[in-house]
Amino acid sequence: xxxxxxxxxxxxxxxxxxxxxxxxxxxxxxxxxxxxxxxxxxxxxxxxxxxxxxxxxxxxxxxxxxxxxxxxxxxxxxxxxxxxxxxxxxxxxxxxxxxxxxxxxxxxxxxxxxxxxxxxxxxxxxxxxxxxxxxxxxxxxxxxxxxxxxxxxxxxxxxxxxxxxxxxxxxxxxxxxxxxxxxxxxxxxxxxxxxxxxxxxxxxxxxxxxxxxxxxxxxxxxxxxxxxxxxxxxxxxxxxxxxxxxxxxxxxxxxxxxxxxxxxxxxxxxxxxxxxxxxxxxxxxxxxxxxxxxxxxxxxxxxxxxxxxxxxxxxxxxxxxxxxxxxxxxxxxxxxxxxxxxxxxxxxxxxxxxxxxxxxxxxxxxxxxxxxxxxxxxxxxxxxxxxxxxxxxxxxxxxxxxxxxxxxxxxxxxxxxxxxxxxxxxxxxxxxxxxxxxxxxxxxxxxxxxxxxxxxxxxxxxxxxxxxxxxxxxxxxxxxxxxxxxxxxxxxxxxxxxxxxxxxxxxxxxxxxxxxxxxxxxxxxxxxxxxxxxxxxxxxxxxxxxxxxxxxxxxxxxxxxxxxxxxxxxxxxxxxxxxxxxxxxxxxxxxxxxxxxxxxxxxxxxxxxxxxxxxxxxxxxxxxxxxxxxxxxxxxxxxxxxxxxxxxxxxxxxxxxxxxxxxxxxxxxxxxxxxxxxxxxxxxxxxxxxxxxxxxxxxxxxxxxxxxxxxxxxxxxxxxxxxxxxxxxxxxxxxxxxxxxxxxxxxxxxxxxxxxxxxxxxxxxxxxxxxxxxxxxxxxxxxxxxxxxxxxxxxxxxxxxxxxxxxxxxxxxxxxxxxxxxxxxxxxxxxxxxxxxxxxxxxxxxxxxxxxxxxxxxxxxxxxxxxxxxxxxxxxxxxxxx
Numbered sequence: 001x002x003x004x005x006x007x008x009x010x011x012x013x014x015x016x017x018x019x020x021x022x023x024x025x026x027x028x029x030x031x032x033x034x035x036x037x038x039x040x041x042x043x044x045x046x047x048x049x050x051x052x053x054x055x056x057x058x059x060x061x062x063x064x065x066x067x068x069x070x071x072x073x074x075x076x077x078x079x080x081x082x083x084x085x086x087x088x089x090x091x092x093x094x095x096x097x098x099x100x101x102x103x104x105x106x107x108x109x110x111x112x113x114x115x116x117x118x119x120x121x122x123x124x125x126x127x128x129x130x131x132x133x134x135x136x137x138x139x140x141x142x143x144x145x146x147x148x149x150x151x152x153x154x155x156x157x158x159x160x161x162x163x164x165x166x167x168x169x170x171x172x173x174x175x176x177x178x179x180x181x182x183x184x185x186x187x188x189x190x191x192x193x194x195x196x197x198x199x200x201x202x203x204x205x206x207x208x209x210x211x212x213x214x215x216x217x218x219x220x221x222x223x224x225x226x227x228x229x230x231x232x233x234x235x236x237x238x239x240x241x242x243x244x245x246x247x248x249x250x251x252x253x254x255x256x257x258x259x260x261x262x263x264x265x266x267x268x269x270x271x272x273x274x275x276x277x278x279x280x281x282x283x284x285x286x287x288x289x290x291x292x293x294x295x296x297x298x299x300x301x302x303x304x305x306x307x308x309x310x311x312x313x314x315x316x317x318x319x320x321x322x323x324x325x326x327x328x329x330x331x332x333x334x335x336x337x338x339x340x341x342x343x344x345x346x347x348x349x350x351x352x353x354x355x356x357x358x359x360x361x362x363x364x365x366x367x368x369x370x371x372x373x374x375x376x377x378x379x380x381x382x383x384x385x386x387x388x389x390x391x392x393x394x395x396x397x398x399x400x401x402x403x404x405x406x407x408x409x410x411x412x413x414x415x416x417x418x419x420x421x422x423x424x425x426x427x428x429x430x431x432x433x434x435x436x437x438x439x440x441x442x443x444x445x446x447x448x449x450x451x452x453x454x455x456x457x458x459x460x461x462x463x464x465x466x467x468x469x470x471x472x473x474x475x476x477x478x479x480x481x482x483x484x485x486x487x488x489x490x491x492x493x494x495x496x497x498x499x500x501x502x503x504x505x506x507x508x509x510x511x512x513x514x515x516x517x518x519x520x521x522x523x524x525x526x527x528x529x530x531x532x533x534x535x536x537x538x539x540x541x542x543x544x545x546x547x548x549x550x551x552x553x554x555x556x557x558x559x560x561x562x563x564x565x566x567x568x569x570x571x572x573x574x575x576x577x578x579x580x581x582x583x584x585x586x587x588x589x590x591x592x593x594x595x596x597x598x599x600x601x602x603x604x605x606x607x608x609x610x611x612x613x614x615x616x617x618x619x620x621x622x623x624x625x626x627x628x629x630x631x632x633x634x635x636x637x638x639x640x641x642x643x644x645x646x647x648x649x650x651x652x653x654x655x656x657x658x659x660x661x662x663x664x665x666x667x668x669x670x671x672x673x674x675x676x677x678x679x680x681x682x683x684x685x686x687x688x689x690x691x692x693x694x695x696x697x698x699x700x701x702x703x704x705x706x707x708x709x710x711x712x713x714x715x716x717x718x719x720x721x722x723x724x725x726x727x728x729x730x731x732x733x734x735x736x737x738x739x740x741x742x743x744x745x746x747x748x749x750x751x752x753x754x755x756x757x758x759x760x761x762x763x764x765x766x767x768x769x770x771x772x773x774x775x776x777x778x779x780x781x782x783x784x785x786x787x788x789x790x791x792x793x794x795x796x797x798x799x800x801x802x803x804x805x806x807x808x809x810x811x812x813x814x815x816x817x818x819x820x821x822x823x824x825x826x827x828x829x830x831x832x833x834x835x836x837x838x839x840x841x842x843x844x845x846x847x848x849x850x851x852x853x854x855x856x857x858x859x860x861x862x863x864x865x866x867x868x869x870x871x872x873x874x875x876x877x878x879x880x881x882x
Contacts, residue, residue, distance in 0.1 A: 036116050038106055039325055042142075043134045043296065044123040044274065045094050051122055054137055055088040055108055056325065063088060066115070069107045072096075077104070085406040087137075097124045123274075129587060130241045131275045134296060139320075139328045139364045140402035141277075143200060143244060144586060146542050149364065149398040150200065150244065151391045153335070153371035158190040161371060163534030163556075166197045169391030169516060174202035174247060174367055179233050191242045196556035197534045198640055200244035202279060202367070205233050209248050209265045210257045230268060238273040245277045245297055253284040253291060262294035281332055285318025298323055301332035301369060305346040309354045310435065316361040330365030331358030335378045335387065345378045348386035349437070349480035355390050356433045356482045359401060360420045366394065392516035392538070393461055397422075397484065399541050399548075400429040408449035414442050417477065421446065426489040427548070428453060429460075434477045444473040444485075457485040463513045497546050501649040503577075504631070505567045508546040508645050512539055518551060523562045526634045532560035540642060545582040545613055550644040555592070555635040564633040569648060570759045571601070571622040571629050574684075576708075576716035578651040579631070580617040585609035585641040592639030597632050600624070609641050619651060619716050627758050627795075627834050652677055652706045654720040656698070658753045662729070664698040664722045668706045675710040684719075687712040698722045701880055726785065727751045727777050727851070727881040735774035742767025742875065749877055750775055755791065756877040758834040760798055770871035773803070773855040775879060782812065782847040787840055787882045790853050793875040794827070795834035796865050801858035801872040802829055808841040811850040820844070829858070831865065838880070853879055 041052035055068050068088040070077040079090040088108070102124065107117040125131070133142040141148045152172025155161050162173055173194065177187065194201050208230040212218035219226060237243055246269050249262055266278050277296035282288070285300070298319050304311035312331065319329045333354045337345025346354065355366055368387055370377045378384050394401070400422035407423035410430055417440070418433040428451060430444060448471065457468040459475075461484055466475050468487055477483055498507055506520035513519050516538045525531040532555070540552035555561030571577060585592045591611075597604045601623065607616045622629075631648065635641050652670040659665055670677050677692040678685045685707045692706065701724050708716040732747040744766050745752055756764035766773075773790075788808045793800050805824040809817035821841035839855075858872040 036108060037325055038108075038116075038118060038120060039136060040120050040122055041089070041135060041137050043136060043277075044125050046125060046127050046131060046133075047094055047099075048127065049094050050091045051094050051097065051104075051124075052089055052091045053104065053106060053120055054325075055106070057086045057088065059086060061086065065110050067109045069109060071105045071107075072102065084404075087406075094124055097122060099124050099126060125274060128239075128275050130239065130243060132244055132277060134277060134328050135402070135404070136325050136327075137404045138402055139323075139362065141244075141328060141364065147398060147402045148200070148244075149394055149401055150202075150330070151366045151394050152199070152202075153368040153387075154332075155371045157373070159373050161373065162190065162194050162197050162199050163532075165371070165388070166199050166534050166554075167536055168388035169395055169538065170388070171198070171391075171395070172200050172202060172244065172365075172367065175204060177204050177207070179205055179207050179229055181229075181232075184236070188236075191237060191240050193534075193556075194242040195240065196532075196638065198536065198554040199242065201240075201242045202245050202247045203233075203237055203243055204247040205230055205265075205269075206247060206249050208233070210252065210261050211255070213250055213255065215255075227268065230265065231272060234269055234272045238276065243276055245279045246273070247279050247281075248295070249280045251281060251283045251301070252294075253282050253287040259291050259294050262291065266294050277328065279330075282319065283315075285315055285322065288319055288322035292323075292326075295327070297328045297330060297365070299330040299332050299365070299367065301334075303334040303336075303342060303369075304354070305334055305337060305342065305350055306344050308435075309346075309350055309357065312354045312357040313361060316358050316363055320362050328364045329362065330367060331355070331361075331363040332367050332369050333358065335368040335383065336370055338379065345380060346383060347480075348380065348382045349478075351378075351383055351386050352390060352482055353433060353435065353480045355387070356431065357418070359394065359397075360418055360431050360433060364402065366390075389515070393484070396460065396512070396515050396539060396541050396549075397429060400424045400427075406449070408447040408451070410447065411445050412442055413445075414440060417442050419444055423449075423451075425548075426451065428485075428487040428489075430457065430473065430485040430487065432477060432483040432485075434479065434481045437479045439476065439479050439481070441474075441476045443475075446471060446473065452490045453487045454490055457487045460484045460486045460512070461515045497645055499647055499649045501653050502647040503569050503650075504646050504648050507647050508544070509539055509549050509551045509643075510547040512549070518549070521564050521566045523564060526561055526563045526636065527559045530557060530560040532556040535561040537562045537564060543642060545644040550642040552640065552642050553633075553635045554640045555638050557638050559636060560638070561635050566631045566633070566646070568627060569629040569631060570627050570757050570762075571625065572719075572758070573622055573625040575718045576619055576621045576651050577648050578617060578619045578716075579605075579646075579648045580615055581633070581646045582613055582615050582644045583607070583609050583641055584613045585611060585639055587611045588639050590637065592635055592637045592641050594641060594643075595632075595634045595636055597634075598629055599632075600626050600629050606636065613644075615645075621717055625758060625833055625835070650718055651716050652708055652718050654704055654706055654718050656704075656720070656722050658724075658728055662724065662726075664724050664753075666696040666698055666704050666720075666722060668692045668696075668704075668718075670708050670716070675708050675715060677706055678709055679704060679706045681705070684717070685714075687714070698724050701725050701882065721755060723753055723755060723878050723880055725880040725882055726779060726783055727879055728753050730780060731778050732879075733776045733778075735776075736768070736771045738766040739769050744877070747775075750879045751777060753878070756793060756836075756875070758793070758795070758836060760793060760795055760800055760834070760875055765793060765875040765877055767800075768857065768874040768876070770857055770859070771874070772857050773874060773876050774852065775876075776814075776850055776852045777879060777881065778814070779849050779851065779881070782849050783881075784845050784847055785810070785843050785851065785881055786845050787842050787880075788821075788851055788853060789838045789840040789880040789882075790855055790876060791878045791880070792837050792839065792855065793834060793877075794829055794837055795875075796829050796831045796861075798834070799861065799867045799870065799873050800834075800875050801861070802827060802837055803839070803855035803874055804858055805856050806839050806841065807854040807856075808843070809852040809854070810843070810846075810848040811852070812848055814850050817850070817852055829865075851879075851881055 279297035281299040407421040509518035
């Protein structure tokens with residue numbers, strides 16, 4: 001059978017289509033005379049890649065009946081096979097091939113009968129750091145070994161646009177430029193700056209190819225001189241880390257340039273650089289076939305405004321159909337106006353609609369025309385702000401937009417609302433676009449694809465959710481609005497790596513209230529003297545250790561990047577904690593380093609990062625208690641790094657459960673391989689203390705101390721007060737109710753055996769504003785009592801003061817109460833770190849049933865404190881009766 005393809009410069013191109021009429025046997029499912037498309041998934045491979053051959057079956061064929069087999073010469077290739085929808089795939093390791101072009105024979109069988117066979121050329125190239133590959137199955141790009149969705153703009157001049165726009169989420173620039181030698185140093189400078197910032201460049205050499213724009217002659221030099229300059233430009237920048245692609249022409253179909261000129265330029269570039277694609281922007285999908293051999297990336301630039309935005313759909317769908325499984329197709333949305341036949345530029349909403357029309361139609365890159373310094377293009381600040389909003393949205397959606405997974409069909413109740421679903425790792429992304437400039441209520445029907453989805457659809461960029469019954473989404477949509485729904489699959493059996501004792505908010509960076517920015521931290525700079533305004537910190541959904549996203553930090557210069565400060569952490573004096581984080585970095589000559597630090601704890605730890613995910617950790621023992629312990633993360637050396645699963649947990653972990661007999665069972669846990677755990681009651685352990693082997697029973701209020709020992713050396717320590725006492729579980733009545741803002745577990749908070757921490761917002765404290773605590777506990781039987789204690793929080797900086805004194809009353813019948821003791825607050829109210837205090841009253845032992853503890857509120861806050869003259873708070877939790 002003859003392979004249909006074409007050649008460049010005497011060698012076959014990176015891809016091959018095999019349109020061959022299917023042979024079929026009457027004993028099987030009969031296929032109509034169709035073609036099966038068979039091709040190499042990637043335009044070329046690097047040594048660490050898996051080779052993948054794809055076969056696309058006709059829609060009426062049952063893929064389960066077919067098998068894709070591969071061989072090299074007489075040797076069968078062992079493959080991993082997969083079927084998804086109408087797609088067969090066969091993958092194998094690149095290590096079995098030699099560098100260069102190898103012909104692989106395929107056969108498609110139906111119950112052991114060959115229905116089609118042929119050959120596919122596989123190109124394996126030497127590893128290269130800045131290689132850019134095309135996934136021909138999806139049309140998406142792979143840059144630096146990761147899926148890459150280009151989102152940026154044409155510009156002239158470059159100026160400070162890279163650093164200005166990278167912080168807004170842009171990752172691509174495409175400067176219009178001269179390619180003459182006198183500007184080479186300027187071009188090198190902006191390329192170097194883009195590499196520092198993590199921005200890719202679509203490098204323009206269009207001034208050297210063909211005539212100028214709109215009939216102008218172009219450069220006043222011979223074709224030979226222009227060819228020499230073209231070769232020089234390619235040789236100069238082909239190894240540059242910022243290079244994404246070569247841009248060789250503007251609208252040749254509309255300008256009347258013959259394809260042969262562009263094919264010749266295409267061949268010259270790929271003879272010198274086989275690692276980067278070539279791109280051209282087109283305007284007439286009807287001529288797509290004529291220019292099929294001129295580029296690897298087909299961009300299209302419909303500029304419909306002030307007309308209806310729908311023209312975008314015609315162009316992007318036209319090129320998408322023409323180049324499916326061959327090339328990457330991008331959209332160039334209109335971001336200009338007020339000249340020639342465009343009497344105005346698009347509004348922010350029109351820009352949003354056009355961009356999302358590109359995304360929903362399968363565009364694998366967005367490059368606005370055009371961005372100028374200041375407000376020159378577009379003139380509207382709101383319009384360009386909307387482009388920036390969509391840059392971070394698209395980055396967050398990138399794994400879905402670039403995914404090859406089959407997604408279910410979706411449809412809207414309104415034909416003027418466009419919808420499409422994307423699937424990635426079992427999760428579903430549903431996109432909707434309102435073509436009309438009118439708000440609407442609508443519904444989206446989702447076909448059942450066998451997915452096991454949760455019962456809500458999160459609007460990923462709006463911080464809200466709507467119900468999802470597995471079949472339909474009901475919502476409203478703004479005029480010219482968009483909606484993006486993330487529907488997660490139900491929990492799998494995979495165990496979360498997040499510790500139940502973790503203290504870090506949003507440890508795996510999954511919670512994104514605003515696009516691109518995980519909650520739980522703020523940003524400053526490592527050094528304000530060295531700060532680089534192009535330093536960035538964004539969520540990256542392309543790779544992670546836990547969940548879907550990681551945190552990507554790009555530091556353009558040493559010590560000039562963002563310093564990430566996480567929310568304050570509560571630590572207790574003499575307790576130990578383990579801090580862990582996963583990290584990896586982009587390969588570079590001198591690998592990046594990062595630092596974890598906690599100033600209040602005198603902890604500073606610096607690590608060099610590798611190119612693979614690794615876990616880094618340290619253990620510290622708190623020299624003092626604090627509710628304001630700030631953990632900071634900094635990338636010190638310039639480079640790009642990803643971080644995930646940042647946790648801080650106490651170690652060893654002491655926890656208890658109150659038994660029915662009002663004793664406590666105490667368990668102590670330490671991480672594996674952490675040495676031996678030893679413990680003691682009401683004192684610190686040493687190397688000779690009891691070895692923890694099973695749960696400990698505590699029969700009275702005690703402090704349990706635990707330590708991790710490596711031989712005789714203690715490496716970590718914890719302690720925990722266990723409030724075993726006569727009041728556990730007993731009913732409580734309050735004379736004056738607590739404040740609704742600090743309700744904890746209601747009245748029972750005073751006898752539930754759960755102790756509050758030094759953080760007043762931990763949900764374990766009952767708060768009283770200017771009111772006394774008057775709590776009566778029913779012991780439910782006459783009981784001998786020796787001591788009554790109240791537990792209180794002292795945090796004057798938050799307006800929380802200890803009671804001035806406590807009074808204890810007892811009763812045998814619940815009617816008549818006798819004052820049996822009182823105790824003033826002797827600790828004072830010291831500003832600084834919050835502290836826990838117990839104030840106690842000793843009793844002459846006698847049988848009583850009811851205990852009433854009255855804690856007198858401090859009153860107005862005096863001078864010398866914050867909030868002077870306002871009413872103080874009283875915070876109480878456990879009342880202990882012994």
